[in-house]
Each structure stands twice: as C-alpha cells, then as structure tokens.
Amino acid sequence: xxxxxxxxxxxxxxxxxxxxxxxxxxxxxxxxxKEMIIIGExxxxxxxxxxxxxxxxxxxxxxxxxxxxxxxGATYIDCCASVPEAEEVETxxxxxxxxxxxxxxxxxxxxxxxxVIAQVFPYCKRPGVINSVSGEGDKIDKLxxxxxxxxxxxxxxxxxxxxxxxxxxxRLKVFDSIxxxxxxxxxxxxxxxxxxxxxxxxxxxxxxxxxxxxxxxxRANYPSIHITAAVSNISFNxxxxxxxxxxxxxxxxxxGLDSAILDPTNRDMMGVIYATxxxxxxxxxCMEYISAYREGIFGPKK
Numbered sequence: 597x598x599x600x601x602x603x604x605x606x607x608x609x610x611x612x613x614x615x616x617x618x619x620x621x622x623x624x625x626x627x628x629x630k631e632m633i634i635i636g637e638x639x640x641x642x643x644x645x646x647x648x649x650x651x652x653x654x655x656x657x658x659x660x661x662x663x664x665x666x667x668x669g670a671t672y673i674d675c676c677a678s679v680p681e682a683e684e685v686e687t688x689x690x691x692x693x694x695x696x697x698x699x700x701x702x703x704x705x706x707x708x709x710x711x712v713i714a715q716v717f718p719y720c721k722r723p724g725v726i727n728s729v730s731g732e733g734d735k736i737d738k739l740x741x742x743x744x745x746x747x748x749x750x751x752x753x754x755x756x757x758x759x760x761x762x763x764x765x766x767r768l769k770v771f772d773s774i775x776x777x778x779x780x781x782x783x784x785x786x787x788x789x790x791x792x793x794x795x796x797x798x799x800x801x802x803x804x805x806x807x808x809x810x811x812x813x814x815r816a817n818y819p820s821i822h823i824t825a826a827v828s829n830i831s832f833n834x835x836x837x838x839x840x841x842x843x844x845x846x847x848x849x850x851x852g853l854d855s856a857i858l859d860p861t862n863r864d865m866m867g868v869i870y871a872t873x874x875x876x877x878x879x880x881x882c883m884e885y886i887s888a889y890r891e892g893i894f895g896p897k898k
Contacts (some may be wrong), residue, residue: 641678815852
C-alpha cells in the first residue's frame with residue numbers, strides 16, 4: 597500500500613504517484629462501470645422561450661441550444677415540439693434539421709404520440725433514443741417492431757392504462773410486462789432506459805423511497821439496463837429547486853440511476869454527477885472527474 601503523508605495544509609503526497617491535477621493527465625485513463633448518460637432537456641416546446649422560437653421558426657435559437665448542450669457534455673439532445681399533433685411531424689423535422697446542422701450528438705425524439713415518432717425517427721442521421729413508450733395503449737406494439745433491428749434505444753415509462761401506479765410493486769409489474777415485450781421483439785435490456793416516473797417530492801409521504809426501491813430492484817436484476825429520470829420533476833412547487841434536484845441525483849445514482857434528462861449547462865449538476873461517479877467507484881483515479889474539470893464542464897468558468 598502506498599505511504600500517505602498529510603502535511604497539514606491540505607496537501608497529500610503519495611510516495612509512488614503524484615496525484616496533483618497537473619500530473620493526473622499522465623496516469624492511464626481507466627474507466628470502471630458505466631458513465632452517466634445525459635439527455636439534454638433544453639430544446640422542448642413546453643419551455644416558453646423555446647415555444648416562441650418554434651412559432652417564429654427561429655433556427656438560430658434552436659441551433660444555439662444544441663451547441664451549448666453539446667459543449668456542456670450531453671450524450672443525447674432531446675427534441676420535443678409540444679405543438680398540436682397535426683403540426684408535430686413537420687415541426688420536429690425542422691427542429692432536427694437545426695440540431696443536426698450544428699451537433700453530431702444523437703437525438704432523443706420526444707413526443708407523446710407513437711404515430712408521430714414512427715414518422716420522425718427515421719429522419720435522424722444516426723440512431724438515438726425514442727422518448728417514449730409505456731404500458732399504456734399500443735405504443736409498444738407500434739414502435740418496438742420499428743426499432744427492433746436498429747441501434748435505436750428507447751425510454752420506457754412505468755405507467756399503464758390504469759395510470760401511474762402508486763406503489764413500487766405495481767410499477768415493477770409494469771416493468772416486467774415491458775421486459776417481456778422487449779424480449780418478444782429481441783430488444784436487449786441495454787437498449788432500454790427505464791423511467792420509474794419521478795413525482796413531486798412535496799406530495800410524497802416517504803420521500804423518494806419508492807423510486808429507490810424500483811431503481812435498485814431493476815438494477816440488481818438487470819445490470820446492463822439503463823435507468824433514467826426527468827430529474828427536475830422531483831422539485832416542482834418547492835423553493836430553491838436546484839438543491840432538491842442535486843440531492844435527488846446523488847441518491848438516485850447510488851440506487852442505480854445511470855441516465856438522466858436534465859440541463860447539462862447546469863455546471864453544479866454536472867459537477868455533482870462526476871463527483872458521485874467517482875465516489876461510487878465508477879471513475880478510477882478520479883480521471884473522468886479531473887478531465888471534466890480541466891475541460892471546464894464544471895467548476896469556476898475559466
């Protein structure tokens with residue numbers, strides 16, 4: 597074991613490796629576990645300024661939001677029009693054109709309509725994420741056959757025709773039915789992003805205990821599956837929402853969350869995600885954490 601000397605001023609020196617930020621770039625870059633998947637949420641017509649840009653067909657606004665999320669470290673860029681369904685296909689294609697003009701990131705095609713998604717996702721230049729299907733209606737039977745022989749991934753909400761289940765056991769029953777459908781269409785668990793459906797903390801009687809139970813149970817049984825969440829849902833109607841979002845993200849990642857729909861330009865959130873990965877042993881030598889800091893993804897702006 598390396599000898600560790602603490603000199604009292606916060607400086608720690610090892611007799612074998614100098615762990616200063618300047619020298620960490622010389623260490624081998626080794627990653628353990630899975631890196632957090634970030635689905636950038638900033639191009640969504642439910643956001644008033646985005647809705648205005650869509651109505652004006654302001655392509656530069658959409659392009660800028662794609663650029664900044666790409667530079668901030670997003671894995672996918674979510675694209676949601678939030679317009680009447682009769683206008684949605686044309687609007688999404690225009691938005692996708694804007695995004696693909698400035699970013700090579702894959703797109704999360706986001707619509708409540710399976711029919712719209714079916715028409716739009718082939719328009720993307722590269723496989724991305726379908727957002728989303730659930731146990732409701734025939735969404736799965738419409739979309740799973742279309743993506744079965746592709747590399748597209750898909751977000752699966754744990755709701756069904758009865759709505760959002762009130763307990764973990766019932767949400768896991770929905771999960772089991774989705775897994776069976778995925779097996780039927782030969783879609784591997786590694787292509788699924790399971791959304792346990794995060795609801796407002798201020799209406800919960802047990803905090804996030806139910807979400808933690810759902811996430812940890814799925815993770816224990818399906819190590820390769822992705823588990824995602826719309827992080828900001830947890831803090832609706834609460835003051836200083838940022839604090840609640842940060843706390844939830846740490847606890848959810850500890851339970852097994854490895855994907856999230858959030859704002860990647862939130863530097864504090866990105867820093868917490870990298871720090872949590874390191875603390876969970878998913879980032880050997882803290883190399884990803886240090887690299888992200890050096891690249892300016894979090895920390896003071898340089």
